[in-house]
Every structure is written in C-alpha cells, then in structure tokens.
Amino acid sequence: MFTGARNIETDLEEIPALSPRSADELTAVHQRDGVVETTTLPTVAERVRGETFARSVDGRRWITARDAGDPATVELTLHEADGSVSATASVPDPDGTFGSSFNAAFDTSGEHIAVAHGASLRFYRASDLSLEGERELPTPPGYALSKPSYDSSPVSVARGDRGEFVVGSAGILSFWDFRTHGRTAPPVPVGTAKTQEQRPDNPQVTPRPGHPGQVLVTIDGRLLLWDVEARKALQEYPLDGAESAKRTVVSPDGAVAAVTGGFPTRATLIDLDEQRELPELNADTGNAVGFIGDYLFTGDDSDGLQIWDWKERRLAGTVATNPTGTDAPAIEGDMFLPDSTPSGRSPVPLDPEKLFRDLCDLSDRDFTPAEASIVQQLGASSDRPCSG
Template sequence: MLENDRVTVLHAGMITRWNLTDRTQIGTPTQVRPDGDALRRAGHGARLEPRAHHPAEAVVVEPNGTVEVWNLDEHRITAVLDEAISALDSVRFDPQGSVAAVRTPNGHIQLWDVDNARKRSRPIPVGKGDGLLGFTPNGQVITVHGASDRREAQIWDHESGKLLAGFTGPDQTFAMELQNNRLTMFGREEDRSVEWNPTLWRDTLCRHSNRDFTDDEHTLLAQLGAPAERPCG
C-alpha cells in the first residue's frame, strides 16, 4: 500500500516499510505470527491496509477474518476489531485514520474508533454483494454495488446507516476506485472520474439551472454539508 512516497508491504507473513525516494527500508520487518504454521497461513490470503496519517500502524486481516491493528515500530498488536469478510476491500480508514470501516460476513459495515477499539454507531446494512470503497471527506461511507458491467457508488450516512445517494457509472464499468477526493469509474471503453466536492456540484448545478433547490435536493445537500441557498444566489 502506497502513501506519501512510502509503501507498506505484506509478503510471506512479514510486514516491511520502504521509502520510495531513496529506496531504503524503514525500521525492521514485523512478523505477523511467531509460529511457523500460522506464519505460512498468514502469508497466504492475509490482507494489509495501512492506517492513514499513522505511518507506524497498519491493519492486517487474517484469512479467518480477524482484524488486527499493528504497531510496526513496536512489532505488536495494539487492538483486535470485528471479524471481516476475506476480501481486498474488507477494511478502509477515514481520511484522518481515526475510524475504520470493516466489511462483515453478514453484509454489514461496522465502524470502529481505532484508538480505543470500540464500535461506533449502528452497523450499516449494505448487503453481502457490495464492496467497500472508503469515506467521503466528511465521514460518510462509500460502497460499490452492482453487476460486473454496471456499477453504482452508494453513499451511506455514518450515523443513521441510511442510504443517502448514488453515482451510477457508465455502461461497461467494471471497477471503481476512491483516491483522496476523487472517485474514478473504470470502463471497458472509457474511464470517468468525479471530484468529491459537494460545493463544486452545487456551482455546476447553478450554471445549468437557475432555480431553487427542491425539497429532496435541500435534504441531500444538508446531509453532505454543502450550502443550500438558491443555486444562483
């Protein structure tokens, strides 16, 4: 996983960190299991997710779904979170790295306060077929839903667990990715992306529609934390 010219790697049961600028290793490797059998199991199917803004920490999702928070400087587990589904997108951090979203086997996303390993709010019932993309800048959860050639990014309220909105990708969209504030939709013929900026969306709407917002639009803008005055002033 790459962040700020640093990459964190889980390979053969060992976690290493590297500085891409000078190609040097950061610190010493962290062995995720002390015994040989468990080490081999961890090396086959375990998932790694670095903790944003915490370069010395990362999450390891074991093949059995156990979610472990590791301190890579001290080479130890600092917290164990919920059981996760065994998938590449089973855990994501919010932009500050303080909240972790965990995909559970029963089709929910559970939010965790990472520092004290406590659950936050109610589980979000997204469905077993949905993938986890990450968080919006103001903490809402984004999932991806749909068949292999038609994907929709869905935005969920992190407190109520309710579905707020969705972005449908173009035909033949086979994957979606969230990087910083940009959602990219990968298509077989073309890729599209949208900047996650509700104020920008409002300004664009203003240019195309000189009218008041509808009641539904006022509700959505309030949930997204965007200004809700008349679009064109």
C-alpha cells in the same frame, strides 16, 4: 504511412490510409465515389489501460502495466497526467498474473517507485523507469511464495511519509526504504498458514490518514491497528466475514475505518480514535469505496453504489455505475469518481456549494421565455439563480 484495408470483391480500399502530419495530427486519404479525398484528423494521447495502477502523490503521474506481446513478459508504463506514455520497462511475467496482481507506490517526492509482485520487490527511478534494485520478499520458514494459497489478494504496499513503506506478503509485514532499497527493520509475522501445503495469506495494508506512523492490517479475519515504528499492534479487532475480509477504507481524518468482506458482504465499522467497534451495517453492502463526512460509499459491479449514513446505519441513496464492471469507483477528499482509472477520471464534487458553483460556471444564463413564464406562475423570484 499506414495503408488502408482492401476489399477483395470490389478491389477498393475501405479503410483510409493514414499519414503523420504533425505531432498531434494525421492525414487520412480515402476514396469516395471515384474521387480521392483527404482529411486532417486530430490524435489523442493513448488511454491508460491496466487492471492495476498507482498514482503519484501529486496526481501528475501514473504507473500501470500492459501486454508486451510476449506471454512471459509485461510492460510497465509510466503515464503523464494527459495519458501520454513517458517511459516503459519490461518485467518478467512467467505465470501471466503480473498485470492484475502487482502493487506499486511512488515515494512522496515522486522520484522513486516500488513495485511488488509475488516474491519480488523492484525499485525504479520514476523519470525513465530505470531499474534501481531488486529484492526478494521474506517468507515464513518452510514456505515459499510459489506454494498455493486460497487467498486472491495481491501483495500489498502502503507508503509512509518519511521515505519508507510497508509490504504485506505471505503472512509477513516487511519495512523498506525507497532510496536505499533496504529493509528498515526486521520483518514481523502476523498471519499463519491454514495447512502445511498452503502458504499464509497476504496481509492487506492500508495507511491511516493523519497518523503517518500507523497502518491498518487485515489478515486471518482480524483488523490490526499497527504502529510501524514500534512494530507491534496497538489494537486488534475481529471481523465479520472472517477469512474473506478484504477491503479497508479509512475516513479522511483517520477516525473511522470500514472493512468489508464475507458472503453476503458485511461492513465492520471501527472507531480508531476511541479504539472500539461500532454497530455494523447489517446488510449486503458490497465492497467499501470510501467515506465522505457521515456517509460511507459501498458497492459492487452489478448493483451500483450504495450511500450509507454510517452513524444512523441506514441507506441514504444509490448511484448507478457501469454494469460491465470496468470502472473503479473511488472517493478522493470531497470528490466522487465514478471511474478512478487513469483515463476515465471525471470527478464529481459532493460539496453542495461547490457543485452549485461548478454548475453555474457551466450553465449560467438568463431564463428562456418559457422558463420565465413558469417562474412567474409560481410566484418565484425572477432573478437568475447564479446572480449572487
């Protein structure tokens, strides 16, 4: 039983007392005009909160982090698709940065999770978040991850298709196995420190769709097309925005990459198949969000999303977004998500035919008399639009 709050001036309870009724209902008891009333209230799954999150390959599970009530600890939480919490694990967080800067990846089976933050790489069993192992990420000789860096990017993680994954930290790429928790190859340095007092930046690693042996790496104003098995760059491209190039997205077929960064933000476009630079979008684009066909979505918290015809290098449209900046817009396949956070997902199909079919499923009906009159005046067909 949860007792309601009492108003000390009227000596009345102003908030109902709540009592569990069943797994998905509560009974609310409150007083109104001297009469005690009861109401049955449905409960909903906890909203999945967290500044950072990762989703399993099948989309049925999420991992994020939340406040554990202890300044030096956070709680990893594993959520099912409906938002319910199925497992938790406490993680040390002495500097209070874990919740906003950890990075995680599920393996392709969904049975194992790797979580990277700072100098630590932890391995968890997905069923109950049991800690299976912990490893220290490599650092350049003479440097420690505790050294300061002007880089605000977190340690990055990119999953492969054969049980391995790549971690980018402190100017180094390291290669790991989800099941054995060991390195699959020696680490490779790709970045350099700006000064002796500042550690190298964290390389940002992005998978290349359709090319399981390749990833894209941004570091020190460069984009590297990286062969994971050969442990070398196949191609290197300079980036507009130099040191501040942060966000990389790749088209679903793996043919084109866009990297945004700098101030004002610029988008560098690379044809990965032809291994050549394309003319850039010469505008303040905001961060890259994703590709759909010939369109690149970019945007920021204040100006909403921009839709660019990247082949013609022109603005095709805009989409308003949440001005508070709490959303995380994303592109997944042919779906646009105004908010990709686990509790805010509401996919919008961008395939015109699919969108029309979905609208018909929701609102197919006969014309109202007023609508039928307008249709007749226009000389248009009186058949229902969805009748076919």
